[in-house]
Amino acid sequence: MGTPAGTVAGTQSIQNAPAPATAERPAAKVALVGVHGFGTHHLRNLKRLQAAGVVDLVAVADPTPPAPGSVPATTHAHPGLPELLAETSGLDLIIVATPIQTHAPLGLAALATATDLYLEKPPVASLADFNRLRDAAAASGRSVQIGFQSLGSHALTAIERLLADGTIGTLQGISATGRWVRDRAYYKRSRWAGKRTIDGVDVVDGVATNPLAHAVATALRIAGARTTADIASLETELYRANPIESDDTSVIRIRTSSGLPITCALTLCATESVEPYVTLQGSAGTAVFHYTEDRLTVETAAGRSEEVFGRDDLTENLLAHRNGGTPLLSPLQDSGAFMLVLEAIRTAPLPAPIDAEYVRWEGEDDAAHAVVTGIEEALELAGGQHATFSGLGLPWATSAPHAFHLPAS
Known part of the structure; x- marks a missing residue:
């Protein structure tokens, strides 16, 4: 999974950042898989983006329930990705921040739903799984970003x-x-x-x-x-x-x-x-x-x-890539x-x-x-x-x- 270092003086400088939601372009509906460990970094970031009107964290999945107050009151919590997908429609983005050995099956399941995917590093645990995931992404036409945060520098x-x-x-x-x-x-x-x-x-x-x-x-x-x-x-x-x-x-x-x-x-x-x-x-x-x-x-x-x-x-x-074609950084x-x-x-x-x-x-x-x-x-x-x-x-x-x-x- 990722390393949350890299911000300078607690800030991030954003180029080509997505604009806040409008009637023509509502906030992106996001689900987070993995809310503990490095998932807490994503929760903090999504809280910031939700306050800016950019995203709506509609659902999370983790075998261990989220800590009280760590997700918005409107966010639905599920024990796993299958349950989340069964009860959530219209997702724009799924973020996966889970143990390494789960990246391949969760990533493939996410791509099967026609949503874009943010997958923490390392992408998967073998070259064979990487090839399968790459082929699935190409077949689905969806975008996949890998969480090498340093590549945004x-x-x-x-x-x-x-x-x-x-x-x-x-x-x-x-x-x-x-x-x-x-x-x-x-x-x-x-x-x-x-x-x-x-x-x-x-x-x-x-x-x-x-x-x-x-x-x-x-x-x-x-x-x-x-x-x-x-x-x-x-x-x-x-x-x-x-x-x-x-x-x-x-x-x-x-x-x-x-x-x-x-x-x-x-x-x-x-x-x-x-x-x-x-x-x-x-x-x-x-x-x-x-x-x-x-x-x-x-x-x-x-x-x-x-x-x-x-x-x-x-x-x-x-x-920003979803909204306007900004090239993916990772x-x-x-x-x-x-x-x-x-x-x-x-x-x-x-x-x-x-x-x-x-x-x-x-x-x-x-x-x-x-x-x-x-x-x-x-x-x-x-x-x-x-x-x-x-x-x-x-x-x-x-x-x-x-x-x-x-x-x-």
Whole structure:
């Protein structure tokens, strides 16, 4: 699911925002599936949009009823999407903010009703499910927005300009660096947290596919890699310090069809959480994009500059697309390159456990979190050199890069 970071000073700058309802164009009838967890972010956003007269939240669905006062009095609550669809007509938009393994069936069910769809990230838990969802969307003629909120940042337009202008010279590579902390409580919060599968169903809840998925998606977008055809090679090196199934410390190395290297070095086992960032490595300088803050820093021989940008809300962007054809910022079809990364992780060997000698625990009980020895420096070196952890010769990096066999196009 999504990351609600990215607003600056608690605000969002909206371009091409949908106009308030009129007699000719009533408020969009919206249903939200999943009202807890990240669903609470959508509830807050829909409350704002409903106050502006843009949407009408007519129904929600969740096995656990919404908290008192969290939805409008006129909103009908249902235990699941089938019940909601059976009792609700005329929907314009369904938003799905549920566990990863439910995205495919819920997304397909939503598209079968001829409504537009907002689906939280990651889109689905396998490339096969992505292809099914993409085909269903094409057959229905409906629009599907994926909840990579960072792709609404106005900084991306500024990055396009600086690359076109040659501000940092020729782009030679891109790295994504994520240093977050997740404690034991994080992995206890739900049955699917940190799992690769549940009862034979793919989940793929790893560092690169869920909590720091925006780092991967943003790096790919800047590189111009949107579809599966935009990826020439892909390899993973997955580790875990926590007693979980999925990876919590990993390197993903990508080469685009144009030959550009992208390296994503990510962990949930840092000493402390810092805002993740994407670095553009140019022949004449660098640009660093802290995507959760919409902050872009450029360094060249001429000096250093920094600017904080606004961003477009993806729900408003989808509504503007419905109303006036505004291009979607994060359309389903542009998640193909990201889904190749997810598929590579899904099909890779199990993450290698990091020896306890190189892991320390900070905090007590459920607030305790793992810290991998030297992880901050390791991430910087991996991104800067486009190296894997084993390639750097780290003592705990006992695995080897696993090359993903790209599907035939």
